[in-house]
Amino acid sequence: MNSFTSNVNSQVIYLDGYDTESTTVSIQNCYWYKNDSPDSANEFMPAKVLEDAFYKALLEFPILAGYIRTNSYSRMYIDVNKDNLNMPVYTDTTACCNLTYSAMSDSGFDLRKLPINLRGKYGVPVSVGLFNRQIKPAFFHVLRFKDNGGVFIYASVLHCLVDGYGFVSFMNRWAEIAKWMQQPEDVKEKQPLPTRKYTHDRLAFASLRSDETSALDSKLVNCSSGRNLYSKWLASIPTNARGRILKGCLESRKYVLSTFHIPSKTLEDLRNSVQKHAPAGVKYSINDIISAYLSIVCTKAQKKEFDDELKKPLSRVLQKINVFSRQSKIPKRLGIKMAVDIRPRVKDSRPDAMDYMGNMAFGKGIELSTDIVDVEPTDEALSVLALKIHELAKSADEKYYSQLKGFLERKPDNYLRAMFSDSTSNYALLMSNHTSFPHYNVDFGAGIPALVHKGPHAANELVFVMPAHPSIGGYVIETKFSPAATTNIIQNSNWMKLVDKFDSFP
Secondary structure, three states: OHHHHHHOOOEEEEOOHHHHOOOOOEEEEEEEEEOOOOOOOOOOOOHHHHHHHHHHHHOOOHHHHOEEEEOOOOOEEEEEOOOOOOOOEEEEEEOOOOOOHHHHHHOOOOHHHOOHHHHOOOOOOOEOOOOOOOEOOEEEEEEEOOOOOEEEEEEEEEOOOOOHHHHHHHHHHHHHHHHHHOOOHHHHHHOOOOOOOOEOOOOOOHHHOOOOOOHHHHHHHHHHHOOOHHHHHHHHOOHHHHHHHHHHHHHHOOOEEEEEEEOHHHHHHHHHHHHOOOOOOOOOOHHHHHHHHHHHHHHHHHHHHHHHHHOOHHHHHHHHOOOOHHHHOOOOEEEEEEEEEOHHHHOOOOHHHHHEOOOOEEEEEEEEEHHHHOOOOOHHHHHHHHHHHHHHHHOOOHHHHHOOHHHHHOOOOOOOHHHHOOOOOOEEEEEEEOOOOOHHHOOOOOOOOOEEEEOOOOOOOEEEEEEOOOOOOOEEEEEEEOHHHHHHHHOOHHHHHHOOEEEEEO
């Protein structure tokens, strides 16, 4: 740690309006590493190496060691003061209760198998300490198993500091440094540690924003600002308090985490079939096909959940007095929001876009009538949906980004507004595709992870599309829905025909 605290430069990093929506949401990943030589006398993934490498990587991500503050002009910023740092939590422990890597592997890497004192740490980062009520920007836990069979790494970072791309960039840099540190000295002299550039300045791409007011910008600003008294109150309380409120909201509703593995060939064959019905000049991506199929599956699952709920006597009474406002809307609609990374779409004019670590994946939304999503997944029906998804993703281009000046530069009074506002759709699907992220490149010198998956807490009705392990290939679909909706998804015979393996964890 001293190597970081002695060398970090004090600095102020201003956040933009988009960042402030994510001050109480964290990005969480879980990494599992298997030790193929458990009988070796050498420590697997040496603790000192990992810790030293962590603080070296942190020097390139100083934003992870600052306090979230707001100035007199209501602008939010990260205060990195070398004399008063808000260090991320970093721990390296050995599992108790004879917990072994093989036992975790046999359970499907079920986090519920971990001791409860460890599970309690995994969630939205909130304040640490009785008197110091400041929120911690990041949390990293290295857990070593009793049989020397492997290591589990849990990483959680506030979303306002980095997005998914920035998060994975930090993890890869940490691993790259650790791996390099374990090389013989003569090798390190001949092959110095590669230098990397990471940009945290939120004004780095301000030149791409148009000064002209656009209809899109006005719509986004109004959508985020709103006139919701609850949101105004959220904006007035400390960040760590908002974190506790969010964590309580997430944990108050029961949900099930499920993972579905779909082989590459299965999806490629499906894409080829659906492609035959595409308009001329349109080529569907795998993401288009997965999103289209999930739109159908998730709509049916949520619709059946609500229909079954209405069969209960109390639910019928509540419906008559319009308590089920979300479901009383006519016509019925599915609201889809997907995160689209702008970086690759502006790199022609700004090659340095790929160095930017802040939030650059914008949520693009669309509402679809259930007439086209509550259907059987025929090639023709999938093509109709895939085309809408394709056009939605394609619209997130440099021109789109140029119209976001007001949205990105507004005051931070928009916390969680979108999450708590009344939806205009009856059913919801939030999608985030991580297949382009190098999750399986995070090699600390002992090989790539046996498994990478998302953490336990996030928004409901959420789907992550993750890469599968390179030795297996294909795609892993991680879903988070209520127990009833999850059961309906698993019982969807069309969906399960695509899947060759799945697990569910209540």
